[in-house]
Amino acid sequence: MIPGWLLLVAATGVVVGMFSAFRAPRYWLGALLGGALAALTAAIWILGSGSIWDWRSSFPLGGEPIHLRLDALGAFFLALLAVLGGVGGVYAREYWNDRQHPTSAPWGRIWWNALLLNMALVLLCANGLHFLIAWELFAVSGYFLITLERHRREVRAAGWLYFAASHAGTLCLFAFFASLAARTGSWEFGPLREHPNLAPLFWLALAGFGLKAGLFPLHIWLPSAHASAPSHVSAILSGVAIKMGIYGLMRFTGWLPVPDAAGWVVAVLGVVSAVLGVAFALGQHDLKRLLAYHSVENIGIILIGLGFAMVATAHGNAAWAQLAFAGGLLHVWNHGLFKALLFLGAGSVLHATGTREMSRLGGLWHAMPWTAGLFTLGAVAISGLPPLNGFVSEWLVYLGLFDAMAARGAAAWAVIPAVVLLGVTGALALACFVKVCGIVFLGTPRTESATRAHESGWLMLGPMAVLGTACAAIGLAPVLFWPAVARASAVWQPLWIDAAPPASLVTVGAGHLALATLGALAAVAVWHRVKRNGVSRTVTWDCGYAAPTPRMQYTAGSFSGIITGWFGWILRPQRHWRPLQGLFPRRASFSEHTPETVLEQVVEPAGSVVLRISTAVRRLQHGRLQAYILYLLIGLAALALLTLLGGAR
Amino acid sequence: MKELALILIPLAASGAAFAWPSERTRPWLLPAVGAVHVVLALTLLVTPPPLVPGAWFGFDPLARATLPAVSLLFLVCAAYAVAYLKLRSERRNRVFVAALLAMLGLLSLAMQSQHLGLLWVAAEAATLTTVPLLHFNGTARAFEATWKYLLIGGTGIALSLLGSFCLGYASLHGGGAGDLTFAALAAQGAALTRPWLLAAWVLLLTGYGTKMGLAPMHTWKPDAYGEAPAIVGAVLAGGMTTMAFVAVLRVKQVLDAAGAGEMTSRTLLVLGLFSMIVAALFLLGTPDFKRMLAYSSVEHMGILAVGAALGGAGMAAALFHVWNNSLTKGALFLSAGNLRRAAGGRTVNEVAGMAWRAPMSSRILVVGLLAITACPPFGPFFSELRIVRTALETSHGTAAALFLGCLLLAFFGMTRLVFAIVDGRPRTATRATGDHLRETAGTIVPPLVFLGCSLWLGLATPSLLRETWNVAASLLAPAP
Amino acid sequence: MGLNLLALGSSRLPSVIRAAAVQGMVLGVLPLLMETKFHWMVGLVSVGTVVVKGFVIPGLLRRALRAASIDREVEPLLGFIPSLLLGAGATIGAVALGNALPLRPEHANLLLVPGAFATVVSGFLLLMGRAKAIAQVCGYLILENGIYLFGLLLITTTPLVVEAGILLDLTVAVFVIGIIVDRIQREFDTLDTRKLNTLRE
């Protein structure tokens, strides 16, 4: 029962916070942090004890008795939500302060709480109707958070795109839950593996939750929304909100039977999302858009784990399924942590320089060392490099896949491309983040605004530090977090109750620890040596060129040029340039832009077709009465025809 | 005799209003009568009177399931009307008030009438009373709208008269004693002559469908709603259409009794889906936010038709949706009226940035928009979800898919338009708001009340109402 | 029947109005002829009909016509010959329909049903085929006449209250329409409905 009280405390904290959002932001923050802490404790309690908190009330809401339920899987996501909600709130106090945003800051606080509350409810509701309510409210509050700067046109456009896409997803879920209710006779849901007639519903769930999760062809809303939202909002959207889609998929693939093809489809979608997501990211020059595309990539990695786990369970619970699933699940946490860290870092950069355009930044390390350091930490983590958390989860997925191949099971053939492409994804991500760190923080400032950059205050750095520590913790001592993962995956597949940590997990942790310490030591040692030998400062070697300018540094576009060239078939980068001409060329220009291919090549044409139809139809309303009466008669005739046909039948 | 009072009090009050001397105090008649009406309706809802067999009108389950909604709608609109008429003091309100009250009385008569002819008479009379309401603004556009409303509506109503005659003749030819109460007709059942019956259904459906505003007979709607004052729009969209829907249901009941249920359901389903599709297509493109409301109303009439066609739980959901539609639409119309006055324009080209000019109304409009587009936790979400569920239970998969698709398109269209109007960059060209365009409690509270009702209907539907709908549904569409 | 065709065929508004008026009067008298025993209400109804349909409304329309002081051409959107042909076709079809539908023996030989349908159709033709508001009003009149004609089938059975109500409504409806026509004429200085299409998408 204790988790229930904790959750109650959390809810009251968040709700009370709403009321003080306008008058007393300080109390808002306090209440929020208290609530987040309580929620986190509750989640840890559930994860630690593996028990299930189940609470029914006779009080009907919308005609259905309230039924809340928190099991390990829900708690797993709840923990992430609580952490990011708390740190995001702290960050917002400085980043979106009332001085710079007098009108939108209080609303931002209110919607922030609403978002957290509703996401938590999504995790708690065990009734389809209430799930839908929480789901849509969460989407709505997300919309209002994204469009806090509603006076800017691109923000409005991005917000609308997000809202439209999420509503489309919600309608898929309408259909999903409605047919679930129609076939089971009740809105309640729970483990229903023994109803084979529910299998086809999986496709509806995939569409609905996939739109939220932003897996590849359905990701169209994601980049612009995450780019235009305030950074703490981007952080929670990318860290938790899109994970709600993953939660839905894991929840219902675990509870409902799925068609045989499901696992394969999910796995393929995962691979595609991973590779293309990072490929698109490489083409971006906008820092936050780039990070947004990496969300697509990481969702892909998670789905690879989930997909192969599903394949395995479809073919008799191969043991390796658990590793793949655990890897995917742990990656949910990891991606949440380091992506939030990166977005907060990007926000700090935006706050300091006023631009997200990477080719206008550079050399920020000197001005804002803490931000730069923490951002780089996050970059190493997201590139899946040891000794940080990103590697651990990807490593688990790899192990699962390798075992699958060694087992020469049904999935073996599919594993080979999956492994190779996963590796390629990792290498691409590495390239991408070398580019980001190099272009944004290293080198010399490219513009005036970058020169005038300043370090953010501790209210912004503190949250980033917390997230960085969490990333390091999972990386250095993964075995501590294994029980949570194991319990959560046991919810998905009850056969995995006694899941001892794979022995090598300990060793990896030890290796990471050694690597980290030795690396630090080595760096210090070399630095001391350098000091002892004496340092002389000069300009970067410029090949004897007379007047080098910062503009001559390698730009983001040129850095990723080779790779974007390889992916030109889908990225379709658009280059506009005026080459040098004549003896005394006046000026030359070069600009590159990578469009959102799916949106601009697929969705927009389709939309324009619909609009054309609508315009054609609207012409019928031309204001001539005679014609209207004719319509009336036509309607009459049509009905008569219909009736007579029925009479004949 | 409360049910009679429901009819007579408003009519008497309308007469009084006509004679009332003071322009300033006359509008107060509206909320007064509305309050009485609501009280009566609710008492009747709680303690339904026994039905007199063979009576020409009575508070039967169907009336019980729908009339209180209209009464509630009228009360809130009446409260708004007081503030509104104060703002529009430059125009005489004698006819306006009188006609509004008369319409209430005739609506309650039509929705209670158990007699084919009486139903028609009341419906036609109610139609006529709306004419002075429509051209209250007295602009040329208003007269044009009225003209179209009158001729199209008149033609429709004429067709329904022809239909009524056909039905009457069917019973006559089937050996009926010429008793045209629905009970008697239903009792006659299969004895009704088939060809006349079918003709009657087609004509009546077209006729009352025109009043409901089902496509393709909806053409009068955008003009009328676009030009009439907000209150009139609300009462038309929530009251008149509901009345027409009730009429269709009563006729359907007879047809079902005559064993033509399968046919009526199919026609209703097709007509409803067609209306939804047409409405969705119009919503995608229309630049005028008052006409948008009209098309949205067309869409919701389609939803009602689909629900009714599905029968059983679908019918109950449709009756539920009657309430949701009336009350939520009310909020939309009233807030849109405020914006219209504050902005001095109606199309997205003229109006933008209303969030700064009229913040409260803008917020209400946005929330109402979310409510009407089936965003939880407002009422429409629940009723529409139930309709979808019923469609899936009765294996109307395609219908459900079309239904959801239309909802999505409508959502796209409406959100685009409304967000552009509310959040868009304010035009400097638009006229500065005079102080008589300020947001006053009188113009803000009523729509808020509507939203409250919608929320309350959704989250905590009174079991009494639920049970009322189920009774009416089981009566209308006995489960096969 | 002939009146319908006349209304369809005539090129000048006054004659259209006249046709409608005469038709109205005939209808007004008909019940008296049909009723075996005279009932005061029937008498009242028919007298009312004759008065309103025969004199009030035509007068109203004529007034509007004068006020509009427009040329008295009908300005068809649908030519006279086609309308005539359609009208004739409708009449034939109506007769066929009248034979197709099952009728009570006592109605079988009456021309009421075909007549009614023919009138309804010609009313629609006028509504759709004419540009002038007044012509459309006449069309509406004729449409309702047709329906009323059909209603006579039931006059023996339907309670007279309903009859009266129906009649009253129809008359009021046409009356209101007349008023609106008058107002429109004042607002727009024209009765040409082709000018009334400012309300559009």
Add this chain to the structure above:
Amino acid sequence: MTIALDMLLRLFVWLLLAPLMPGIVNKVKAWVAGRRGPPVLQLYYDLAKLWRKGVVLSTAVSPVHIAGPAVAWIALLGAAMLLPVGPGGAVMAFRGDALLFVYLLALARFCTAAAALDTGSAFEGMGAAREVSYAILSEAAILTALLTLALQSESVSLSTMLAPAAGAGAALLAAGLFTVLLAENCRVPFDDPNTHLELTMIHEVMVLDHSGPPLAVILHGASLKLLLFAVLLAEAVLPLGKLSALAAVGTLMGSVLVIAVGVGLVESLLARFAFRRVPMFLTTAFLLCLFALLVAWKGGGA
């Protein structure tokens, strides 16, 4: 205690032997060219000198410039510790260490590239870009090779994966890995360690602005990497697991020597490729490994 001792011993061996490789390669090149060439131990002298020399730092650089090479060096060392040395096995062998091995190399790449970008020089940016871009293909190739070995040994631990012979696909695997070796260590035909035309280089151009101890660390790291790949290649192909300890060590050293000589020969006989042909060549390496994998699949399946 013994473990610590063993560990130290290994470290000593790796660190000491690594700089031999470039020496041997250069010697071979000199012989082929008919010159006398630098002494085999040349790199040792260079390293010693650099370690004592002062440092010229660009005004643009941040701590990354120093820390990068150091961390990269540690990462490579860690990779070396994971690699079993013939019969000796690895310091720590566990399930999945193969992947850690690959990602440690990636970490090293990240650090060197970041350190290169730190100077803000366009040349070094170019070098870093090439490094990370081509690494994508070579990483795919290595992973495929590992898949092959894993398929044969049904294990994901290097020390068991590398014990048996690569079986039927050995030749293919050897060719593929050798190509990767050339690419990863920036040897001809991918890169030319000798020239100083920045536009034609990958690795050299990245270290353009490094000097003193950091440069020493980088150079030693590079040699370590070369040795690493040589050992990996040798053990992947040869069935060392079947031989007696002494023979195994012998064969290992011999084969590593052979590889070094091979590299030298390639460098002196081949010309450097145009950069646009590099991806193609690396893809070929990847395909070779893939074919090896298929062969292994067949073999295992039969």
